[in-house]
Amino acid sequence: SQQGEEDPQALSIQEGENATMNCSYKTSINNLQWYRQNSGRGLVHLILIRSNEREKHSGRLRVTLDTSKKSSSLLITASRAADTASYFCATVTNAGKSTFGDGTTLTVKP
Amino acid sequence: ETGVTQSPTHLIKTRGQQVTLRCSSQSGHNTVSWYQQALGQGPQFIFQYYREEENGRGNFPPRFSGLQFPNYSSELNVNALELDDSALYLCASSLMLDSGNTIYFGEGSWLTVV
Numbered sequence: 110s111q112q113g114e115e116d117p118q119a120l121s122i123q124e125g126e127n128a129t130m131n132c133s134y135k136t137s138i139n140n141l142q143w144y145r146q147n148s149g150r151g152l153v154h155l156i157l158i159r160s161n162e163r164e165k166h167s168g169r170l171r172v173t174l175d176t177s178k179k180s181s182s183l184l185i186t187a188s189r190a191a192d193t194a195s196y197f198c199a200t201v202t203n204a205g206k207s208t209f210g211d212g213t214t215l216t217v218k219p
Numbered sequence: 220e221t222g223v224t225q226s227p228t229h230l231i232k233t234r235g236q237q238v239t240l241r242c243s244s245q246s247g248h249n250t251v252s253w254y255q256q257a258l259g260q261g262p263q264f265i266f267q268y269y270r271e272e273e274n275g276r277g278n279f280p281p282r283f284s285g286l287q288f289p290n291y292s293s294e295l296n297v298n299a300l301e302l303d304d305s306a307l308y309l310c311a312s313s314l315m316l317d318s319g320n321t322i323y324f325g326e327g328s329w330l331t332v333v
Contacts, residue, residue: 142321149307151223151309151324151325151326151327152309152311153324154221154321154323157321197261197262199322205269205274206264206275207264207311207322209261209264211261212260
């Protein structure tokens with residue numbers, strides 16, 4: 110099974126609401142990265158959080174990391190229709206190997 | 220724009236044929252990874268190259284092979300294509316100073332095997 114597993118698989122919200130996605134993993138990591146993918150396109154890097162960090166912000170994005178629970182969350186505040194996409198977490202080991210989950214599909218309704 | 224370019228963007232091959240996909244890394248990056256992404260799934264790690272040497276491989280058969288060139292561009296070759304090889308193939312580059320570096324993806328190559 111995947112190292113990183115996102116939850117929920119699908120999320121549908123209204124514009125202006127907040128969206129929270131979770132990622133769980135199994136083994137030790139160096140860092141965890143969140144990506145966005147629009148349908149049929151490449152992955153766009155959103156944010157990287159290192160294993161010694163607990164929280165990071167970037168614009169409307171807030172990422173937390175709990176290494177004791179081996180989990181991370183991505184919060185998108187004040188969502189917009191343009192945020193509609195699939196979101197993936199990738200865990201990166203100390204050897205530089207990255208593993209992705211199957212993603213959360215976010216739909217933001219105008 | 221990530222600075223990672225892939226070609227071709229789309230292609231159709233027949234079962235049993237061979238395919239070569241190409242990737243130009245972001246300038247200054249010495250590490251390239253290839254991923255296969257089937258519809259509705261996350262990217263699956265195929266292998267990684269660091270300074271022209273394979274530096275890790277996922278659960279893919281030997282008919283998936285790769286190369287990294289001195290300018291850090293890369294190729295993914297797949298022999299004896301099977302229908303299940305139909306997927307989006309993603310190339311990603313990074314700078315392996317330590318593993319805490321951002322991975323940048325290209326737009327991918329869509330392969331359809333018929």
